Structures are given as C-alpha cells and as structure tokens.
Amino acid sequence: MAPARSNILVLPGDGIGPEAMAEVDKIIAWTNAEGLTAIETDVDLVGGAAYDDHGQAISDAAMEKALAADAVLFGAVGGPKWDDVPYDARPEAGLLRLRKDLALFANLRPAICYPALASASSLKPELVEGLDILIVRELTGGVYFGEPKEVVTLENGEQRAVDTQVYTTHEIDRIARVAFELARTRSNQVCSMEKRNVMRSGVLWNKVVTATHADFQDVELSHMLADAGGMQLVRAPKQFDVIVTDNLFGDMLSDVAAMLTGSLGMLPSASLGAEDATTGKRKAMYEPVHGSAPDIAGQGKANPIAMVASFAMMLRYSLGMADLATQVETAIANVLDAGIRTGDIAGSGITPVSTSQMGDALLAEVQK
C-alpha cells in the first residue's frame, strides 16, 4: 500500500539550522524514492533569515503554510547579528508565533543518554547510563505570553518592566493529560513541578494536576518544588520518568536535563496541539533542543543528529510511521556505536566527521 501523502513545511532558520536540515532532506529523498513515505516539502524562512528578507521573524504567508501543513520541521533561530533588531521582530518571535498560532501547547522533550555517550556527561557515568526522562513542558501559556508584557517609563524617569505569568484550569488540565497518557506508554510515573510556595499559579497548577490525576489512577503522581526538581535532576536523574511543568520551568529544567545526558546537540523535541475532534489530527512542530550555534555555523561542524531525531519524532507522532521512526532512531544509535562522531561529541582520540559525513552515515544505516 502506498503511504499517505503528507505535506511538511520546512523552516531551516538561522545558524546551523540549514546545515542540519540538509541531512534530513537526504533521508526524506531516499524514503520517498523507496516509496516508504510520500512527503511533500515546502521550504520557507524563519528567524533572522526572515527578518533580513522582509523585516519580520516569520511572514504571514509562511504562517499560513504552517497552519495548512501536516507538520513543521524547524531548525534553529537567532544569532548576534540580530541582537539589536526591534523586540517584536527578534528571531525568537518567529518561533514563539509558530508555537502560539499553531496552539502547540504540549512540548515533549526526551532526555535520553545514548550508551555510547555516557562518558561525555559531566555527571558520573553510573548516574546517567540508561537515563530516559521525558519532560512535558506547557508551551503556549505562562510568562511567555501573559499580558501585560511591557516596559513603561515612570514619572521619575525610571523604567518598569512587567511580564505576567497566567494559567487557567483547562490549560493545566490538558497538559497534565498529555503527561499521564505518555507515562502509560513508559514507566507510569509523573512528577509535576511548580513553585506553589511562592506562586499562585503554582498552587493552581498543583491542584489541577492532582484533580486530573483522578482519571489516571494507574499512573503514579508526585509533586516537587521546581527548585528542588532542578537539584534532584542533578543529584539522581534516573528517579524520574515523566516530568510535567510550566513553560518557564520547562525551559530551564529541560536544558539542565539535556545537558546531563552528555547528548546535548543530539536531543529532539516535538510540540503538539490538540487533537482535532473530526480528523483526529493534531498540529505539530519538530525541532532540535539545541540552538543556532552561530559560532560554528557554515563550517560543516554541526551535529545533525538532533535534527534527524526530530524528523523521527515527526514520523512517529504526525505520520503514524512508528516503525520507520524506530528505524531512524536505531540508525542513530548504531552510528554512535560505530564511533562516528561530529566534533561536539568526538572526545579524545576520535577524528570528527563533518555534518554531511554524519548525515551520509545515518542514511547508510537507515538503508540497511
């Protein structure tokens, strides 16, 4: 049976985004040619690249394509070149608009430690070997989007900046459901993190997650203050299975978790919207956890694995191709086991390969 057609918007962005994306293109070309996928891609600009072209971090036309697509593949945005552009046009604004306008409220950030890389972690290997955490971060609420969000000049000439953290019952309930459902496919444990001892939103978060848990009594739920959570991630990360937390805590905690694995530069993420009641489909965007790394951009040094792993998540969550996703993920593990490494993960005694050599090695493994 021929695979269903799918319509993917590709937004390579800035820095190492385009280089990393080129390696995904190679894999798509092959899976399409083999009849394993029928992916049609459209490419557009985002971030600084979009600003340079037309003065906005993403155009309305690109947003319309994103809304119409089955999924978006996103590279990375930002760099010092755009440090002084107007706030609303900064590269990150393109990413934030995509998240908000596609209503991608559930950000899935797996932090796994590839066995071949356990020694690359700054943690003692026994603490990270076999690590497999999933951080479920709320992505369309909290202090990222709450209003007022402004800087005003006071009568005395001082400036006063305000950001607003807002959460409502349904926003917390729906992200909690995603976390509980995913926990059922894993080790059945959810740890919810907030600062209820200081934040009203933390009190509500705690209360709603606890209430939603009534529908998932087979899943074990625990609560931790977010600062203690950061500590525990560093002390004994393997105690966690699924962590559910808000937008800002999720930003911090997922970066710490990613770093623990020694596999930063290798970790993918999926940002998902709600399921459409009639079609059963959900909007989705897939992006590496790493940033645009302007310092190494254009030099063939970037590690394309996070981008390729994000593509694998797309196969699984948006195209319903779990087997092909696993095939890509296995290819990544095999290439690492074979000692093929880009500079970021080479360690001593290994000659690093280039971005495209790594991409070729991955493709060759997928083809096996």
Added chain:
Amino acid sequence: MAPARSNILVLPGDGIGPEAMAEVDKIIAWTNAEGLTAIETDVDLVGGAAYDDHGQAISDAAMEKALAADAVLFGAVGGPKWDDVPYDARPEAGLLRLRKDLALFANLRPAICYPALASASSLKPELVEGLDILIVRELTGGVYFGEPKEVVTLENGEQRAVDTQVYTTHEIDRIARVAFELARTRSNQVCSMEKRNVMRSGVLWNKVVTATHADFQDVELSHMLADAGGMQLVRAPKQFDVIVTDNLFGDMLSDVAAMLTGSLGMLPSASLGAEDATTGKRKAMYEPVHGSAPDIAGQGKANPIAMVASFAMMLRYSLGMADLATQVETAIANVLDAGIRTGDIAGSGITPVSTSQMGDALLAEVQK
C-alpha cells in the same frame, strides 16, 4: 578592647532548624565567654512553629525585633504538617515577610566545593574540585512579590491564576552594584543571567546591568540566557565567578549550583539590605540554603554545618569580625578533613556522627 555589643534575633523555625541552631548557640556561648563577641540573642518563632502558636507565620512582635536587631539568624521553615494552612499563613510566608519588610534585596549564595567532599558531587570530581562561585540573587522583587498575584474564578467556572514579574531600574541597578563590588574582592568577573529573548524584564535587566557596569570597568561582565546558564552550570561550573540574577532564576540556579558542590546541607547564605546613609549599617539575615528536612527532624541526624557557616557570614558581614569568621570557616574545613561527617555526607566506610557531635567537633576546632 571589648567587642561591640550586638543584638541578634534567632529564629530557629521548623524541622531541623532548631537542632542546627543549637550548635550555633554553643559556639556563641564560647565566643561570648572568651570576650571575642558580645552577642545578645533573643529567640522567637517563625514558620509552622509560629503558625501553631498564634496562626501567623511570623508575629508582628517578632517582626519588630527583627527590624531592631543587628542581624537575624534564621533556621528553616515548612513541612507537610502545614500543607493545608491558608496561603497567607503558610510557613514560607514568614520567610518572605522577613525578606520584604527588612528590605533584604541582596541574597549572597556561595557555592563552594569543600575539597574533602569533591567526590560526593554527582559531577566528575575534576569539574568541581576547587569550585568557588558566588550567586548574587535579587531577593525582594520579581515574581515573588509583584502584583497582581491572585487566583480568580472565571464566569465559565474555571480558575485563573496570575503572578506578576516586575523589575524597575533602581532594583536592578542596586543588585548589580552588589555583584560588581563583590566581584572586586574575588576574581573580577560577573555573569548576568536573564531571559531577554522572552521576557521584557529580561530586556530591562540586561540593559540596566550593562549601564551600571560603566562604573565598574575593571570588572569583566558577560551575559547569558538563564536556561543556557543552567546548562553551563552543569557542564563547566568553574567558568563562573559571580553570577547575578533575579529572584526566581536565582532560586533555581542557586539550588542547582549548591547541588553541584556535593556540599548541599553545608552551604550558607546572607541576605542584605541597603547601607544606612548615617550609620553605615545594613539589615541582614543569615540562613542555610537547605530546607527544614522534616523527614529527619528531631533525630540528631541533621548536618549543622550550613547553619554554622551562616553564623560565620554574620560575623563577617554584620559584626565586622572577618578574622573570627575565617576561624569558624577554617574549623569547618578541618573537621571535614578529619573525616568527621554527619550521615548526609558520610559516604561509605565512615560512621556518621550526630548533629551535636558535629557541633562539638566544630567548637573544639574553633577553640584551637
């Protein structure tokens, strides 16, 4: 010459707070008897203990004593016993009121790795040996105190929780000055952390710190996004000297930094107000970074070192007794070198001592 009289309010609080404080009492009794100090202490309730006594996390009378004292020594607050008390009377409210009403805007959190404990860190020893970071956290602003801070019920029956992150120019300027001044007594480097790519308060923070830096051109200033800062703390903590950041990021980042050292349970903190223009004095409170540890309270298992180290900070910053402070700090290092350990830091093969045995060992060292 007889030492100047000082007037210290002691607030042992909940959980292991009172046990840890008892070991400081022993040291004060000796330094007073020797004529090294002339400390008069007054003891009062805070946290759950205060709530149980009179329904508030700190009484107005205790607050008046705190305002009149030369310094406050604070143990710890909180525990599951008070999980369901009204929000405004929760144990943490006592701590937050002290910080706010004493205007203790500058929270100094040293993260040092005691050489004897480098192997207790979850990080590889070479990454933490000799670690000596100072986190300067803004303590009276940001999302902790901004208004509105409320939960309201919407027409559709949902609840909506709001917390407000607010910073003004002078709040950022004064904490930046503290950081730059302290950097001059250390390695002359300040790294400022915020999320300017998402938060308006981060944009203002970045701008004001940069402007204040004009008065401290001899100090090196760098900026890092707070999520990247969390990563870098885990990856290579020794790259930092002084980190200056806001209240909430400071809460998260200082906990991560404390855990890195392997010395959690051993780290002190100082919270300082502005210098009084006439007397040159500043209000101050000293407290361990660790919490109330209700699970081990009352069992003689608590490590009193963080509390004793907080007392040493008080000697240095509030009583102008730097030599005696160093004497206490040296005693801590010597006791650790001698292999005397409470259970939290014992490791395998060492028989842990009790809280009071540790206190006695520290006192004996101070007396040498």
